[in-house]
Amino acid sequence: MPRAICPTPIDPHDAMSDPWYAMAQAAPGRPLQQVWRAQRPVPGPGEVLIHVAACGVCRTDLHLVDGELAFPSHELVPGHEVVGHVTAVGEGVALPVGTRVGVPWLGWTCGHCAACLAGRENLCEHAKFTGWQRAGGYAQYAVADARYVFTLPAGYSDETAAPLLCAGLIGYRAYAMAGRHVEGRIDRIGLYGYGAAAHLIAQVAVHHGQAVHAFTQAGDTTAQDLARSLGAVWAGASTSLPDQPLDAALIFAPVGALVPQALRAVRPGGVVVCAGIHMSDIPAFPYDWLWGERRLVSVANLTRADGEAFLRLAGEVPLQVHTQVYALTNANQALDDLRSGRLSGAAVLTP
Numbered sequence: 001m002p003r004a005i006c007p008t009p010i011d012p013h014d015a016m017s018d019p020w021y022a023m024a025q026a027a028p029g030r031p032l033q034q035v036w037r038a039q040r041p042v043p044g045p046g047e048v049l050i051h052v053a054a055c056g057v058c059r060t061d062l063h064l065v066d067g068e069l070a071f072p073s074h075e076l077v078p079g080h081e082v083v084g085h086v087t088a089v090g091e092g093v094a095l096p097v098g099t100r101v102g103v104p105w106l107g108w109t110c111g112h113c114a115a116c117l118a119g120r121e122n123l124c125e126h127a128k129f130t131g132w133q134r135a136g137g138y139a140q141y142a143v144a145d146a147r148y149v150f151t152l153p154a155g156y157s158d159e160t161a162a163p164l165l166c167a168g169l170i171g172y173r174a175y176a177m178a179g180r181h182v183e184g185r186i187d188r189i190g191l192y193g194y195g196a197a198a199h200l201i202a203q204v205a206v207h208h209g210q211a212v213h214a215f216t217q218a219g220d221t222t223a224q225d226l227a228r229s230l231g232a233v234w235a236g237a238s239t240s241l242p243d244q245p246l247d248a249a250l251i252f253a254p255v256g257a258l259v260p261q262a263l264r265a266v267r268p269g270g271v272v273v274c275a276g277i278h279m280s281d282i283p284a285f286p287y288d289w290l291w292g293e294r295r296l297v298s299v300a301n302l303t304r305a306d307g308e309a310f311l312r313l314a315g316e317v318p319l320q321v322h323t324q325v326y327a328l329t330n331a332n333q334a335l336d337d338l339r340s341g342r343l344s345g346a347a348v349l350t351p
Helices: 059-065 158-165 167-181 196-207 221-229 258-265 304-316 328-339
Strands: 020-024 033-037 047-057 082-089 100-103 106-108 141-145 188-192 211-216 234-237 246-251 266-274 295-298 323-327 346-350
Touching (some): 047 328, 059 328, 082 141, 082 158, 158 304, 158 346, 167 246, 167 295, 196 221, 196 346, 258 266, 323 328
Parallel strands (some): 323 346
Antiparallel strands (some): 082 100
């Protein structure tokens, strides 16, 4: 259970010595605990200190706390859909104090490895990730590399802006990846796993005139109804095949068994994009399901260019962001609801 909360709220304009707390994990598989800090973090050169207003709960957070990804060598503070205001800046940072910013999954890159020099910073050999190697947004304060924060479009509250920073960004990169790899025009697109990412990118696809097919767990009528309300032309069980082959399929659920199912659903020359950072093993399947120049590709992280492009689009095409808000101290409940499939849309924590 979380420790008792200090009854005195923390004012971001008070002295730097004010106490604050984070929801942290000492070892994988254990519940997060409310851990108090005596002093606010001090941003180093090139860094900013952010007073967190909201932080989205991502399935990658779940993979981390459940031990499916390597646990860091230090206490884990998850959270990489961070929205807040800059309260202090380190040396060399021109970002004004008070600016509302978002912090994504990719939190730092070296800038000099082969991937970085080729413009593929998402594959940096030395990358550090927010909420994994760098302390994340399940906290009242977070320090971020100023190179890897985004200003956010107006028109979104802190709670609705948070899911844009991973569900939106990774969804957008997966969507763009499909466009780069598919043969011909994408008219029919399938989304497997209709959660936070899919409900956002479905709206982008509808905006571009594409017919969206939403594939969910069998019997998940809540997700299916949400998909139809956001413009999907069809919604049903992931075991179903569409009445006509898809041009592209994006897999957001971390279920390897969906890969052969999606390959069966796409036409020759089509593409299946695996959008998660972690997925269960892919079962064997007949080569015929891949044959016909179908492509199977994965998405790894994101780039700053992805973030800028998607947030610009989100400012131009207002997206309906469906959220379920939890108090930061209820982070374990939010994670459990995500783990158990009780969420429709995105979970967001607020301090």
